[in-house]
Amino acid sequence: MRILVTGIAMFALCVSAHAHRLNLFATASNGVISGxxxxSDGKPARGVAVQAYDPGGAALGETTTDEEGRFEYALPVTGGAVTLKSISGDGHAAEFTVTPADPAGSAAAADTPAASGPSPGGASAGTIERAVDEAVARQIRPLREQLDAFEHEVRFRDAIGGVGYIVGAVGLVALLKARRGHGRP
Amino acid sequence: MHIAEGILSAPVLMAGAAAGAAGVGIGLHRLDDRSLVKVAVLSSAFFVASLIKVPLGPVSVHLILNGLTGLLLGWAVFPAVAVALLLQALLFGFGGLTTLGVNTVIMGLPGLASYYLFHRIAARSQGPVAFMAGFMAGAFAIALGGLLLAATLMSTGEAFWNIAGVALGAHVPIMLVEGCVTGSAVVFLNKVRPGTLCANVAPPILEAQPGAEPAA
Structure with a gap:
């Protein structure tokens, strides 16, 4: 009985471990990378460590995904691109680079006006721009997630194409064998 | 069971590539013209199997089919698996090019083991015995694959039993499904086309030599 319970618990813990590919996705705003x-089948990767690296390859820090596969990481002050890497225990690995253009861009925009322009009018051009940037980033985030998932989805035509390659390869081998056979009596 | 790129160290990758290449070489060497089509069909099946999801209660698992491929092909399991894995890496992004050799061994070797362990019984029996032989071949190949995966990942510093536990635990449902599929396939083949399992890439070299010499 205990073995059965352990088995079921173990099974429940690692049901997602069988999938064939691990994917990472992240965006950054307000100084936080969230992703x-x-x-590959859309199931969240739970409790997987995600490491952050700067463009030079130096480790910045580490975080772990929650029950829904989500993670958050405080954006380092360096302002450059951050590469996220994740290796799950069973041989899956994924990498995603948060480029400075989208995340750190808004972070930089968040830093500069705050430092340089405490304009008395309240809403300076910088503040408005920052607010718009953030709102747009928030709005298009689901879209980007969907696009990223779509890009990694395996499609029917890929499978059919692969089978076609195998048939073609065997045809080629058969042809070569037949030719060699003709050479000899 | 695919190991992704960027996890294993260069020596492990090279050892895997060498072992995989040796397997493919032996498989191709022992391959006769008549079983070429069989290799293609099983390679295609292996290639597509990873996309066939079997809903099993709250989880969905998918087939791997290395047991069936091994049982029907013998040593030719290596070329069949290598081609399928190459295409999976290129078209689906499963595994990777550098890990092709390692993955070929992880999935091909259990297939070959299933062949030597269960082929004889599966080829000569009917009904429930044939089903059981097929079931064992399918389930055993998955279990051994999980253990090989764990042994390979041990080189990255993970504790063997940790990964083995995860790998085997995750593969228990697949073992059952895979066993049923392989068992049914064996029963079906023995009924519809008896001899599919027998006439083969001949395993014992002694038997193969006299017949193969004039043909080659």
Whole structure:
């Protein structure tokens, strides 16, 4: 009985471990990188460590995904691109680079006006721009997530194409064998 | 069971590539013209199997089919698996090019083991015995694959039993499904086309030599 319970618990813990590919996706705003890790069948990757590296390859820090495969990481002050890497225990690995253009861009915009322009009018051009940037980033985030998932989705035509390659390869081998056979009596 | 790129160290990758290449070489060497089509069909099946999801209660698992491929092909399991894995890496992004050799061994070797362990019984029996032989071949290949995966990942510093636990735990449902599929396939083949399992890439070299010499 205990073995059965352990088995079921173990099974429930690692149901997502069988998927074939691990994917990472992240965006950054308000000085926080937030993202998610998921397997190729759309299931969240739970409790997987995500490491952050700067462009030079030096480790910045580490975080772990929650029950829904989501993680958050405080954007380092360096302002450059941050590469996120994740290796799950069973041989899956994924990498995603948060480029400075989208995340750190808004972070930089967040820093400069705050430092340089405490304009008395309240809403300076910088503040408005920052607010718009953030709102737009927030709005298009689901779209980007969907696009990222769509890009990694395996499509029917890929499978059919692969089978076609195998048939073609065997045809080629058969042809070569037949030719060699003709050479000899 | 695919190991992604960027996890294993260069020596492990090279050892895997060498072992995989050796397997493919032996498989191709022992391959006769008549079983070429069989290799293609099983390679295609293996290639597509990873996309076939079997809903099993709250989880969905997918087939791997290395047991069936091994049982039907013998040593030719290596070329069949290598081609399928190459295409999976290129078209689906599963595994990777540098890990092709390692993955070929992880999935091909259990297939070959299933062949030597269960082929004889599966080829000569009917009904429930044939089903059981097929079931064992399918389930055993998955279990051994999980253990090989764990042994390979041990080189990255993970504790063997940790990964083995995860890998085997995750593969228990697949073992059952895969066993049923392989068992049914064996029963079906023995009924519809008896001899599919027998006439083969001949395993014992002694038997193969006299017949193969004039043909080659």
């Amino acid at each position: 998610k890790a998921y397997f």
